[in-house]
Amino acid sequence: MSAVLNLKEIERRAFRSTYQDGLWDIYFGAIVMAMAAFMYRPEDGYSLANIILAIVVIAVAGGLLLVGKMLITLPRMGQVRFGPARKRKARTLAIILGLVVLVQAGIVGLTALGWLSPHVGAQVSGFLAGRSLERMTVAALGSLFVGPPLILIAYFVDFPRGYYIAVMMSLAVFLMILLNQPIYAVIIGGLVFLPGLVLFVRFLKRYPLPQEGVPHE
Amino acid sequence: MSEITGSQDYSALAEIDRLVHEPARLAVMALLYVVESTDFTFLVNQTGLSWGNLSAHLSKLEEAGYLDVEKSFKGRRPNTNLRLTTAGRSAFDEYRRRLKQVLDDLPE
Numbered sequence: 598m599s600a601v602l603n604l605k606e607i608e609r610r611a612f613r614s615t616y617q618d619g620l621w622d623i624y625f626g627a628i629v630m631a632m633a634a635f636m637y638r639p640e641d642g643y644s645l646a647n648i649i650l651a652i653v654v655i656a657v658a659g660g661l662l663l664v665g666k667m668l669i670t671l672p673r674m675g676q677v678r679f680g681p682a683r684k685r686k687a688r689t690l691a692i693i694l695g696l697v698v699l700v701q702a703g704i705v706g707l708t709a710l711g712w713l714s715p716h717v718g719a720q721v722s723g724f725l726a727g728r729s730l731e732r733m734t735v736a737a738l739g740s741l742f743v744g745p746p747l748i749l750i751a752y753f754v755d756f757p758r759g760y761y762i763a764v765m766m767s768l769a770v771f772l773m774i775l776l777n778q779p780i781y782a783v784i785i786g787g788l789v790f791l792p793g794l795v796l797f798v799r800f801l802k803r804y805p806l807p808q809e810g811v812p813h814e
Numbered sequence: 815m816s817e818i819t820g821s822q823d824y825s826a827l828a829e830i831d832r833l834v835h836e837p838a839r840l841a842v843m844a845l846l847y848v849v850e851s852t853d854f855t856f857l858v859n860q861t862g863l864s865w866g867n868l869s870a871h872l873s874k875l876e877e878a879g880y881l882d883v884e885k886s887f888k889g890r891r892p893n894t895n896l897r898l899t900t901a902g903r904s905a906f907d908e909y910r911r912r913l914k915q916v917l918d919d920l921p922e
Contacts (some may be wrong), residue, residue, distance in 0.1 A: 602910060608848035611860055672891075675856025677849050807855055 609755065612679060616756055618670045618800045622793025624662045625762045628655055629769045629786030633779035673804035690753035697746050704738070736774035740767035765789050827916050833878050834909040838863055839871045843880070843898065843906050851897035872896065880905055 631654040636647050744767030751759025765785050772781040834843055841861045846852065858868055875881040880902030884895040898906070 602844060602913075604844060604848050607844050611845060611849065611856075614860065673855075675853045675859060676893075676895075677852040677856045680848060680850050804859065 608679070608682075611677065612683065612755055613757075615670075615674065615677070616758070617796060618665075618674070619793040619796025620662055620665045620670065621756070622758060622762065622789055623797060624658050624793075625766060626786045626788075626790025626793055627658045629766055629789060630783050631655070631658070631786075633769065633773055633782030633786060636773075636779075669801075672806055673800070686753050686755075690750065693749055693753075694746060697749070701742055732775055736771045739774045740771040743767050743770045762789055830912050830916065831905055831909050833874060833880070834905055835913075836871070838867065839875060842868070842871055842875070843902065846881070846896060846898045847903065847906050851895055853896065854894040857896065875902070878905075 632651050635650040635654060744763050747763035747766060748760060751757070751763055765788060769782040769785040772785070773779065834840055838861065842857060842863075845857065845860050854865075854868070854872075857863075857872075858865060861868065863871070872881060872883070876883055878901075880899055882897050882899050882902075884897075886893050886895065
């Protein structure tokens with residue numbers, strides 16, 4: 598009886614069931630692989646065209662995610678609106694992410710200012726003493742830009758697989774910057790994408806479309 | 815024939831709302847209690863009940879005034895949006911309170 602009336606557990610199970618389609622895993626995995634493929638430019642660094650391509654890929658992947666949710670998941674899972682507690686969590690997440698983005702923008706801005714100022718640039722380069730340490734620092738910063746926000750998102754939206762995705766995406770960014778080879782990020786993206794695909798196929802089998810003519814009282 | 819001795823008061827047990835107490839309806843009400851609203855398909859998936867069985871239970875809850883049913887169409891497909899009424903939420907709260915009292919009062 599306590600299991601039936603454990604309302605927190607009932608709500609959590611209902612909420613987590615909305616993620617069992619694996620679409621978010623597919624989305625993040627696809628983003629990592631696409632960014633590795635499009636943004637990898639060992640000769641020239643990261644060109645504007647490649648950055649634009651990567652943004653377009655992210656937008657397309659996001660669109661496909663939405664369409665997947667509307668046309669595949671919703672008709673099979675059904676629709677639910679969760680209570681005020683979830684909405685409060687979503688608002689808190691939005692505020693925290695807003696602050697994180699501000700901090701990250703500040704870091705990027707300061708970095709850009711440092712690059713533009715020869716005096717500051719010389720001091721930083723002296724401090725980092727060598728290309729390899731500089732690259733490692735940039736790689737570490739890149740992964741810190743990705744990892745913690747994703748972990749926060751995973752926590753606030755109650756998405757346990759999100760922690761795994763956060764770690765993998767951080768690792769992908771780290772290796773992509775450090776080693777300047779896209780293959781590692783593509784492999785890591787695959788390690789996120791493929792389990793998502795398995796979940797998706799399992800979801801389709803477990804939740805067939807409701808048949809026409811079934812009573813909907 | 816054995817006799818119940820002692821001073822146990824089982825009146826709380828008799829006052830349990832049987833409409834809520836039925837296991838399938840209890841599962842439905844518990845789920846509806848923790849969400850704002852949901853549709854028929856989601857309830858079927860979460861409770862594991864068949865469509866017909868769930869429909870019958872929802873009818874009883876609606877007749878009792880515990881459930882608000884809003885019917886619409888999404889394209890060509892009918893869609894049924896369900897939420898507990900204020901009376902339904904109160905009934906569920908009351909059920910939990912009485913059941914807890916009954917369980918707490920049970921002798922060792």
